[in-house]
Amino acid sequence: MVFNSFTFFALLTVAIFVSRAQWTWSARKAVLLALSYLFYAAWNPPFVLVLVFSTVADWHLAKWIFGAKSNARRRRMMVCSLVVNLGLLGYFKYGGFALTSLQQCLASVGVPFAVPEWSVVLPVGISFYTFQTLSYTIDVFRGKTAPWNSFLDYALYVTFFPQLVAGPIVRATDFLPQCEQCRRATREGLRWGALLIGVGLFNKMVIADQMMAPIVEAVYDGPSATLDGLSAWAGTLAFSIQIFCDFAGYSSCAIGSGWCLGFWFPDNFNCPYAAMGFSDFWRRWHISLSTWLRDYLYISLGGNRRSTTRTAVNLMLTMLLGGLWHGAAWTFVAWGGMHAIFLMLERMMRQASGLRRVREAKWAGPAAAVGTYLCVCLTWVFFRAGDFKVAMDILAAMFGCGGGGGVPVLSLTNVGIASLGCVGTLCVHWVTRDMSLAQVVSAIPPWLRVCLGGLMILLVAMSFTGEDRAFIYFQF
Amino acid sequence: MLSSTSNSKLVPADIDLRGLWRRALGLAALGAIAIECLLRTAGHEPSVNDDKVLWSMWRGMASASSKRNTAVIAGSSRALLDIDLTAFEKAAPGWRCIQLAVDGTWPLTTVEELATCDDFRGLVLVDLDGVGLLEEKRDSQARWPQYFSNLFGNLGWVDKCVNHCVVVFLQSTMCLWTRGVGDLVRQHFRLRPSYLQTGIDRQRLAYYRVKMTERELARHRAWRLERRRDEYTEKCRAWAEVEGGVARLATAVRRIQSRGGSVVLVRLPTSDEHLQMDNTEFPRALFWDRLAQTVGCPTVHFQDYRQLASFECPDTSHLDAKDTTAFTERLVQLAPIANALRRSVTTARDHSRPETFAGSH
Numbered sequence: 001m002v003f004n005s006f007t008f009f010a011l012l013t014v015a016i017f018v019s020r021a022q023w024t025w026s027a028r029k030a031v032l033l034a035l036s037y038l039f040y041a042a043w044n045p046p047f048v049l050v051l052v053f054s055t056v057a058d059w060h061l062a063k064w065i066f067g068a069k070s071n072a073r074r075r076r077m078m079v080c081s082l083v084v085n086l087g088l089l090g091y092f093k094y095g096g097f098a099l100t101s102l103q104q105c106l107a108s109v110g111v112p113f114a115v116p117e118w119s120v121v122l123p124v125g126i127s128f129y130t131f132q133t134l135s136y137t138i139d140v141f142r143g144k145t146a147p148w149n150s151f152l153d154y155a156l157y158v159t160f161f162p163q164l165v166a167g168p169i170v171r172a173t174d175f176l177p178q179c180e181q182c183r184r185a186t187r188e189g190l191r192w193g194a195l196l197i198g199v200g201l202f203n204k205m206v207i208a209d210q211m212m213a214p215i216v217e218a219v220y221d222g223p224s225a226t227l228d229g230l231s232a233w234a235g236t237l238a239f240s241i242q243i244f245c246d247f248a249g250y251s252s253c254a255i256g257s258g259w260c261l262g263f264w265f266p267d268n269f270n271c272p273y274a275a276m277g278f279s280d281f282w283r284r285w286h287i288s289l290s291t292w293l294r295d296y297l298y299i300s301l302g303g304n305r306r307s308t309t310r311t312a313v314n315l316m317l318t319m320l321l322g323g324l325w326h327g328a329a330w331t332f333v334a335w336g337g338m339h340a341i342f343l344m345l346e347r348m349m350r351q352a353s354g355l356r357r358v359r360e361a362k363w364a365g366p367a368a369a370v371g372t373y374l375c376v377c378l379t380w381v382f383f384r385a386g387d388f389k390v391a392m393d394i395l396a397a398m399f400g401c402g403g404g405g406g407v408p409v410l411s412l413t414n415v416g417i418a419s420l421g422c423v424g425t426l427c428v429h430w431v432t433r434d435m436s437l438a439q440v441v442s443a444i445p446p447w448l449r450v451c452l453g454g455l456m457i458l459l460v461a462m463s464f465t466g467e468d469r470a471f472i473y474f475q476f
Numbered sequence: 477m478l479s480s481t482s483n484s485k486l487v488p489a490d491i492d493l494r495g496l497w498r499r500a501l502g503l504a505a506l507g508a509i510a511i512e513c514l515l516r517t518a519g520h521e522p523s524v525n526d527d528k529v530l531w532s533m534w535r536g537m538a539s540a541s542s543k544r545n546t547a548v549i550a551g552s553s554r555a556l557l558d559i560d561l562t563a564f565e566k567a568a569p570g571w572r573c574i575q576l577a578v579d580g581t582w583p584l585t586t587v588e589e590l591a592t593c594d595d596f597r598g599l600v601l602v603d604l605d606g607v608g609l610l611e612e613k614r615d616s617q618a619r620w621p622q623y624f625s626n627l628f629g630n631l632g633w634v635d636k637c638v639n640h641c642v643v644v645f646l647q648s649t650m651c652l653w654t655r656g657v658g659d660l661v662r663q664h665f666r667l668r669p670s671y672l673q674t675g676i677d678r679q680r681l682a683y684y685r686v687k688m689t690e691r692e693l694a695r696h697r698a699w700r701l702e703r704r705r706d707e708y709t710e711k712c713r714a715w716a717e718v719e720g721g722v723a724r725l726a727t728a729v730r731r732i733q734s735r736g737g738s739v740v741l742v743r744l745p746t747s748d749e750h751l752q753m754d755n756t757e758f759p760r761a762l763f764w765d766r767l768a769q770t771v772g773c774p775t776v777h778f779q780d781y782r783q784l785a786s787f788e789c790p791d792t793s794h795l796d797a798k799d800t801t802a803f804t805e806r807l808v809q810l811a812p813i814a815n816a817l818r819r820s821v822t823t824a825r826d827h828s829r830p831e832t833f834a835g836s837h
Contacts (some may be wrong), residue, residue, distance in 0.1 A: 441493075453504075
């Protein structure tokens, strides 16, 4: 079930009625939990068992970690939790990739290896809910939180349908205390939640699917060897807008749905294309994942507390694994690696005292934002391309070294749409980079709010054409 | 921008959104009505976006209606545009007609997939020509049966089909939902209505004479011929090039017939230069007649029947919407098809007659 579907609206409506019903808080939580399992089962019912297994396993492991009498036993239980969660991920997501990579490795040294058939369906959202349950057990291990007493609350934390399949990755310390007190959908919560859902659907259905996706597909899914430079740039810029609007749109819908039900989720995006530097980018892009990687991987490896070389290694490992989390392909690893390189370059530039005057110049901010955006676009080439050959062909076309030059792949209209989308997004991000939603809304006159709201609803409604475009992050 | 306020996790309480949604919805509704009126005035009509989900739902109906006489149309755009489903059902009372043809592809894989379905015992009308049996075209329709298998392979199809039913219903009632916002922007909001119209049952009609000017029709005709010329080899093809496809088709036909179903191959009309190219590459005596002898089922070639050959193809390959009803009525009354309909009914009755022998002594 996806957010841009009539069945989801039906489910959310039922959930809102449940939230406002005059039942006990426990009864309402139980029904919300049942609706969450129904939401997940709508995709493929048997895989609910994987979700249940992950939930039950980490519930018990956290209790055993907390109750362990010795440090050795605590560590063993923690390792069990890591094995269970990463094992699930490894089996469902990386099994085929590992076998194929092994075959390629052995083939390069002349050892033949026939890959056994590995047709395992990837359960939707597994990358998100395994990280979520893992954060719970790690927080208990570190003493940041005690294991929760109510299994109902914990199961709802893992399974809650607004954020189950594509985040935000919510921390137990943020969600579980909300379950202690009775929460009810209020009129204000419904109005603001509906606003976020509307903005999310507009981003996803109108901008990402209707405007940008056909441009991206024409460039990235067509023959890449003869691609012209203009189309390569337009396609990549279009993808940068598509992936932002698709994913941020999903997160908006998730957070808005949570507000409709009286729950708060952390922000996942904060104008990432207005970032001045890659460190700033990762404080604004997929915030729940970047903070997860920082807190549970980067800091565990030592963070920046060791030598410069060790810090660089920690950074590179974190970003490579962050890339691999996105998908079982070396292009995602390369994407992560490029981000690590840009982060290291940024550190070096920040430490260079000779650049201080440049950094303090008035134009430095916008220039840094544009420069960061263009570098991020170069990394998106690897993220979107199906393999390295396509990625290199597109990069070559972007820098004038490709085999193209004949008939352009994209029409001028499509190039114009991509350019306008890019400029528009950069401007909106720059203007609102330090503003909250409330500040943006209050800056808009009431009559304009109605017009924009009406236009948004109309365009979203017209975008229900039946075209089957799943959220991009569903595949992760 | 941050969705939460800077210092609070609660929704912003100091901005009043009361009335915003009511007014915005009202404005959107007015906008929708205005756009719908504009589109209708410009000659647009509601049309369903045909896709694999819709195809799969009708394919599922073909299996589900196993207790009822079901005729399936398999083929390419010619079968989509030339055959009127309502006229078929009127001419063959008691029969349900389901459209499974797919534009731009050839039906061999669909016929093979129907052959593997034990629930299907009806009639398959296969629109076929020599091109569809060439190696590079045989599996051109494979993605549709594959999508059907994947979709109904797990219970997740309920969610997808429910959503699709709502979308298809909206598209069949209002023009607003046929063309997406992206399409409108890319075509610079040009409101020229399409000459094609598709219904919920995948019935597609081509209004060449009503919705195209003479100049547009001439250009469309030239484009159609250009497409055919791209594949044209200017010489007679060898039987060996289609032998593999014929063998696969014969196997599928035998399977359908063995459980009481029927298959009839139909060569639908083409005209002028299109027909000349077809006859050069696939001369009738060397292909269609040999196919009829090999495949083991009745065949209908439009040139054998004056009542079919007299129809005009405005674009050299498809009938105009005004001719589909008459064409379909005449097609269903032809002996090979009428006999196949009768045979399938008799066989269905035989399959449903209760076993009396065991209890008769």
